[in-house]
Every structure is written in C-alpha cells, then in structure tokens.
Amino acid sequence: MTLPARLVPLLDTFDFGRKRLADRLAGPVVDSGNGTDVPVGPLTDEEYLWEPVPDCWSVRRHADGPGERATRLDGSGPWGRDAAPHPHPVPPPFTTLAWRLTHLTELLALRADHTTGTRTLTREDFPVPGDATTALKAFDAAADAWRATLLTADDAVLDTVGHSAYPYGGDAEERFVDVVWWVNQELLHHGAEIALLRDLHLHHHRARPA
Numbered sequence: 001m002t003l004p005a006r007l008v009p010l011l012d013t014f015d016f017g018r019k020r021l022a023d024r025l026a027g028p029v030v031d032s033g034n035g036t037d038v039p040v041g042p043l044t045d046e047e048y049l050w051e052p053v054p055d056c057w058s059v060r061r062h063a064d065g066p067g068e069r070a071t072r073l074d075g076s077g078p079w080g081r082d083a084a085p086h087p088h089p090v091p092p093p094f095t096t097l098a099w100r101l102t103h104l105t106e107l108l109a110l111r112a113d114h115t116t117g118t119r120t121l122t123r124e125d126f127p128v129p130g131d132a133t134t135a136l137k138a139f140d141a142a143a144d145a146w147r148a149t150l151l152t153a154d155d156a157v158l159d160t161v162g163h164s165a166y167p168y169g170g171d172a173e174e175r176f177v178d179v180v181w182w183v184n185q186e187l188l189h190h191g192a193e194i195a196l197l198r199d200l201h202l203h204h205h206r207a208r209p210a
Contacts, residue, residue, distance in 0.1 A: 004155045006177065011150055013184050018143050021191035024198065025101075025136055040198075047201050048098045048132040057082035058096040059128050069093055075102075075128030083123075097197045098135065102128050104190045105139045111183060112145035114166040115176075116152055123168070150180065 003011065023030040029037035051058060055068035059081050066073050066082050069089045073080025081102050082093070095103075106126045113121040129135035153176060157163055163176035171179050 001151070001154065003151070004153070004158055006155075007150065007153060007158060007180070010177075010180050010184060011147075014147065014150070014180075014187065017184065017187040017191055018147075021187070021194065022136075022140065022143075024191070024195045025139075043097075043132040043136065043198075045131050047198070048101075048135060049096060050197075050201050051096055052197070052200060052204065053094050055093060056096050057093040057099050059098040059102055059130060061130070067093075073128075074123040075106075075126050076124060077127040079128040079130035081106075081128050097194055097201075098129075100190050100194055100197075101135055101139060104186060105135070105142045107186060108139075108142035108146040108183070110168070111164055111166045111171070111179070112142070112149045114171070115164040116149045117145075119165050146183065153180075 020030070024040060025043045027040035027042050030040045032038045049058060057067055057070055059075075059079050060067060060073060061078055062073055062080050063078070066080075069084065070082035070093070071084045074083045075081055081099055082095075106123065106128075109126065110121050110123070113119065127138070129138050153163075158175065158177040158180075160176050161174065162172045164171040164174075164179045166179075169179075169182075174182075
C-alpha cells in the first residue's frame, strides 16, 4: 500500500525519534546532532532504577507495594509502575528513567493493540520490566507494533474518529492522524527526558568522591 502523503513525515519523525532513543539507551554511539558519533554505554540496571531525588515514582516489585504518594502499581508480573488515580499529586512526583521508559513502551504497545490488535489489553495486562535489558527489548517490540499499525493507515483511516480505541486518552474523540501526531510528541519528549536522566546519572557519579 502506498502511504498517504501526510503520513510520510509523521512516520519519518517516529522513525527518527525511535532510533535516537534506542541509540541513546543501548549505544555504542549516538549522533550528537551534527553527525558526530558520541560514545554511549549500554543502560545498566542501576541506572534504570536510579532515583535522583527522594520519593520518586518508579517501577517496583508488587510484593514491596507502591512508592510515596502512589496508591497502586500498574502492570502484570513481579513488577509494576507507580500510579495513582486522577487527580494526580501536585506537584507531580519526579519519575525515574524506568518509569518513563515503561510508560512510553506501554503507550505504544497498548495503542497498537487498540488500533489493529485485539482491542482488549489494559495496563494491568502490560508486563512491566524490572531490568534494563528486558525494558529495551520491550520498547523495541512495542515500537515495532506501533509502526506496523501506522503502515495499515490510508487517508480514510487517518480521518476516522475513534480508529484507535486506546482507553487511557482522548483517542475515541480524535481523528487517527491526530493520535499519530500525539504519539510522536510522546516519543520525542519522553526520549529527551530519558536522555537527560542518562546525562545526570553519568555526571552525578563522576562528581562523587571515590
């Protein structure tokens, strides 16, 4: 199928943001933005779960219960992600790299399912990774699923309100093209947050005395 012309730049943006984030997390290098390769080590478990300030929201073992100001842990398996019902705490808790990456992965996986899949998956069904290696594989699989969903869209689909039935956003009231745009901005802004957390972790540990 020939992609609709207006989907092409959105797909290109998704591919760019995905590769940039994947490279930033796994290395061995990431493009600095001017074509220069900057060495990047692979994400470690310690970094994945690092809490740079007190009372972060993160991913935790269900057996340990939710963190400060969270009321539940979303996700299946041994691990879950800190959460609370609306209205969320004010100011919002600072979230770890693990929280942000699993949030983004869940968003991609569930939106793919609620667009071209079973339309049944919930946050309680989503397995939350407790380690960096599993988290990177889960992100890659979720990004593949969302990209495959985009490749099924023609112009009629892009204009269809409620084509995505994702239950944790406004998708039921939005044209699919607007949902695609929204997912891109989620990828880009969470990717930037994750990159900054990697920088903070690196320099924080360099600054600590031996």
